[in-house]
Amino acid sequence: VQLVESGGGLVQAGDSLRLSCAASGDTFSIYRLGWYRRAPGSQRELVATITVSGGTTDYATSVKGRFTISRDSARNMIYLEMNGLKPQDTAVYYCAADLYGPWYWGQGTQVTVSS
Numbered sequence: 001v002q003l004v005e006s007g008g009g010l011v012q013a014g015d016s017l018r019l020s021c022a023a024s025g026d027t028f029s030i031y032r033l034g035w036y037r038r039a040p041g042s043q044r045e046l047v048a049t050i051t052v053s054g055g056t057t058d059y060a061t062s063v064k065g066r067f068t069i070s071r072d073s074a075r076n077m078i079y080l081e082m083n084g085l086k087p088q089d090t091a092v093y094y095c096a097a098d099l100y101g102p103w104y105w106g107q108g109t110q111v112t113v114s115s
Contacts, residue, residue, distance in 0.1 A: 008109030019080040021095030037091035
């Protein structure tokens with residue numbers, strides 16, 4: 001499975017941004033897709049996940065109510081709509097695919113939120 005993210009950039013606090021992730025390869029084996037992030041000096045953390053089949057979502061507490069994950073199964077795409085961005089959201093955002101065990105990762109896209 002190959003994952004390619006896009007949509008990162010530099011924004012101001014309070015702004016919105018939409019990340020996209022295109023999945024290719026053995027997409028039929030994907031159980032769920034998600035977004036993780038790694039801020040400078042921090043460990044990688046969960047942002048949001050969504051199951052491919054039922055669309056069940058899960059969010060980190062820090063982004064609930066501000067971020068929305070969605071999928072377009074026909075196009076093998078997932079999105080992360082980020083609203084009310086805060087400086088603490090600054091990180092490299094990674095798209096990830098869970099194949100019932102093995103995880104695959106994209107290269108990441110930088111999101112920088114200035115105060």
